[in-house]
Amino acid sequence: MHRERGIYLFGGGHADGDGGQKALLGGKGAGLAEMSRMGLPVPPGFTIPTTVSVQVTGQAELPTALCAEIERGVAHVEAHMGRGFGDPSSPLLLSVRSGARQSMPGMMDTILNVGLSEQTLEGLARRTGEERFAWDAYRRLLQMFGNVVLGVDHFYFEEELHEARQSEAAKADNDLSLLALRGLAERFRALIEQRTGTPFPDDPRAQLYASIAAVFRSWHNDRARAYRELNGIPHHWGTACNVQAMVFGNLGETSATGVFFTRNPSTGERVLYGEYLPNAQGEDVVAGIRTPLPLCGDDSDSLEATMPPAFTSLRDMAARLESHFGDMQDVEFTIEEGQVFLLQSRAGKRTAHAALRIAVEMAEEGAISREAAVLLVHPQQLDALLHPQLDDEAPRTLLARGLPASPGAATGRLAFTAAEAVARAEAGEDVILVRTETTPDDIRGMNAARAIVTARGGMTSHAAVVARQMGRCCVVGCSALSLDVRGRTLTVGEVVLGPADTVTVDGTRGELLLGEVPKVPPRLTEHYGTLMAWADVHRTIRVRANADTGGDASLARRLGAEGIGLARTEHMFFAEDRIQRMREMILAPNADARRAALQALLPEQREDFKALLRAMDGLPVTIRLLDPPLHEFLPKAKEDITALADQMGLSEAAVLRLVERLHESNPMLGHRGCRLGITAPEIYEMQCQAIAEATLEVEAEGVDAHVEIMVPLIAEARELERLRARASACLAPYLPALRRPLLIGTMIELPRACMTADAIAAHADFFSFGTNDLTQTVYGISRDDAALFLPHYLAEDILPVDPFMVLDRDGVGSLIQEAVRRGRSRRPDLKIGICGEHGGEPASVAWLQRGLVDYVSCSPYRVPIARLAAAQAALRDQQRDTHSLTSD
DSSP: OOOOOSOEEEETTEESSOTTOHHHHHHHHHHHHHHHHTTOOOOOEEEEOHHHHHHHTTOSSOOHHHHHHHHHHHHHHHHHHTOBTTOSSSBOOEEEEEEOSSOOTTTSOEEEEETOOHHHHHHHHHHHTOHHHHHHHHHHHHHHIIIIITOOOHHHHHHHHHHHHHHHTOSSGGGOOHHHHHHHHHHHHHHHHHHHSSOOOOOHHHHHHHHHHHHHHHTTSHHHHHHHHHHTOOGGGOOEEEEEEOOOSOSSTTOEEEEEESSOTTTOOSSOEEEEEETOOHHHHHTTSSOOEESSSSOTTSHHHHOHHHHHHHHHHHHHHHHHHTSOEEEEEEEETTEEEEEEEEEOOOOHHHHHHHHHHHHHTTSSOHHHHHHHSOGGGHHHHTSOEEOTTSOOEEEEEOEEEEOOEEEEEEEOSHHHHHHHHHTTOOEEEEESSOOGGGHHHHHHSSEEEESSOOTTSHHHHHHHHHTOEEEEOOTTOEEETTTTEEEETTEEEOTTOEEEEETTTTEEEESOOOEEOOOOOHHHHHHHHHHHHHOOSEEEEEOOSHHHHHHHHHTTOOSEEEEEGGGGGOSHHHHHHHHHHHHOSSHHHHHHHHHHHHHHHHHHHHHHHHHTTTSEEEEEOOOSOGGGGSOOSHHHHHHHHHHHTOOHHHHHHHHHHHOOSSGGGSSOTHHHHHHSHHHHHHHHHHHHHHHHHHHHTTOOOEEEEEEOOOOSHHHHHHHHHHHHHHHTTTGGGSSSOOEEEEEEOSHHHHHTHHHHHTTOSEEEEOHHHHHHHHHTOOTTTGGGTHHHHHHTTSSSSOTTTSOOIIIIIHHHHHHHHHHHHHOTTOEEEEOSGGGGOHHHHHHHTTTTOSEEEEOGGGHHHHHHHHHHHHHHHHHHHHHHHHHO
16 A cells, blocks of 8 residues: 655655556656666656646645655755756756656656756856757757746747757757857847746746646646547546656767667567667657667667667666566667666557557567457557558559658648648548648647658657557658648649648558559458457457448458447438438328338348348347438438429429428437337338348348347337337248247337336347437437537536547446346346447446446447457456455
8 A cells, every 4th residue: 555645756776656656656757666666777856746736736836845845856866966956066957747647748848957047057067078068958948948837939949949050051959059059048048038028047946846837737738638638538637747867868979868669669570669869858859850860770870880888788678678567668768978877668659550469479478468468459549450551553653751650541632730630621621731740739630630741750759659649640751841831832852732732641651642542451460360369258248230231241240240239221221222212101191102112112121131131140130120200311402302392293392391391300309210110100010021021031041140120219118019019010920930039129218218127128128228319318418519519518627528439427327227227127138238339439348348238339340449348348357356355
């Protein structure tokens, strides 16, 4: 049992915390504590826990008690570094970094070189013997502190840097002379005072306290909020703050900074994979401002070639870290005059293909168990596996080649800013975001784009890391590209492209191609099959698919679906060659005329059902009877109404009157579902006849058909009683010839149905919760209209997540629990499933699999996600049960 502290010390042979305390110390703080426990070279420091972030939000100053704890932490660092914070002769400099419990790369803020002032600058230069280095560190502090803490737009600092580089014809910041750096520092100080009205603080402690407060504030910045919303991270978690002794990678050619992965994050190959920059600080690598050099390999500039002892040390540490944490690690390091320091180790972001390969191969190597391997892959990542790839045989026109940062393929038109990408994507356009380099502020645009391309940056740059996590294909370091953001043009040699031009990105090869290149269906690797087989061993619920056609059903079965949980028959009537007959049925003057029109639809409906049953041979198929209101099948535009009147031989006025009569103010709460079956029974009669005949015909072919007929939108038990009796009468002539009875059940999607489920269960062979409509009726929110205000609710923390994406356990979930309890009290053998899209959402599946339902059903491409999520939930429940027994 850990005792919570004000701060947690690490480094110098000391570690108050450990790697299991991510919720309290954040991922970075927990990693630093664990590496300290391992005896690895970690610069000393301390972590202010996430609980403090929540407490100090909105406060003007840090609490006195916290300041006292910070002073204790500073004393710890001073003792182990042998320098004094603010000491003019031998100054200690500190870094101040954020650290959420779940990795949020680049979304929050960092301030480096804290403690530099006009008084300590000379002492730093004297101690290191590098005056230029001291001034470079100072201008970096002014720039980061001015932007992050004081709110001066980074554009103004970049403008000054650009002018300084131009005046000295310097290619990069590290080429600037001592004189240029002195001038920059002077201009940065003036800029800060001009933009804020106050001078830059020379007091090191004022810098430190302000930097800590700024890191806590950065939890609430726009890009961090956007990232959390995109990745389902709760806003109330807060961030930890890590204060650590600075070590310097910009102390000359024997110093460097870099990032490496213990395996290739794009392919999963077991090789050390990373980049570094000599004579640089950490932000130079991740920002993509300079193109980094390879860590190892045949390149004469690699770290392996230029600093062999440092490389050997890093390679050995990489093996220790991966073995200790049981996962591929993403490690930040600094080499200060030949001495290696580790600044962070965390589970590395990886592509879906890499995730599968890493999990399977680590298990096969004996490094982890198969159960641990199943838990290593995030279910949502599997979605990226199912994206199409470019056809290798198709012709392609190469525009530029860069580094293949994240595999996959995408086609779209060029967007030059994040805001432009968001706006055009919301308008329904496929866009490719092209940037010189991305920054954390681009997060919304990166999410909206189909792919990301940058002119600068390496395989560990911001663009590469975030794209891999998002599952977006990405190419970085396309140095041949020249971008004019204001003019909205991309130039490659003689080719000039603008927003109207289409390009294709091949993230696997690292290529930007002109125009659209044909794609082929995704190819699932053997690692996918292996891991999913391991997962299925532990799954306690079945996974079905929502599929309306034979093609969708076949696809779902290939992806592991164990039946169809929802076949929406209305989708079968919208085809151009059928909707006319559907309209004839709706416009019919009486029941006999309706039956005649429906009989014309019967053969096609029968063929639809036969296709589903053949594809799911031996597996259950749940067919929902017609659900939507009839007005959805009628035209709305005047010219379409006129055409329909001509086709039907009716007056335009007569058709218009019917359209108006069928109009409903709230159609989703109106004449639909079982209410159609009761008022126009001939519709359901035709569908039941088609189901029975289709079953007989496929059984004659040798198909093992398992049919379930689902009545939608029941609110009152007598509705189902009435409709079941009619369906049974319709099916009765066929039953003697069928191999097994046709089950009849209902879709539970109304609160009243949940609360009267015991009465309804008396007439149902199964329940299937339609969580999409159940969420609408519980919240009183139309899903189609929710986009107008739900984002505001999420931004203001009124709702933690979108309830149409993640199942609301407190409201909708409580009703489901009550319906299950009531239904099984009447019928203990009642089969129960979920057929809303929540059935493919990992957190929802994890909750549902705890004995509530027998199966979940979702769209075909989400079947693998649901399979893996269910297995992981079962494994975690087993772990909790084992831990509970051990504790007892």
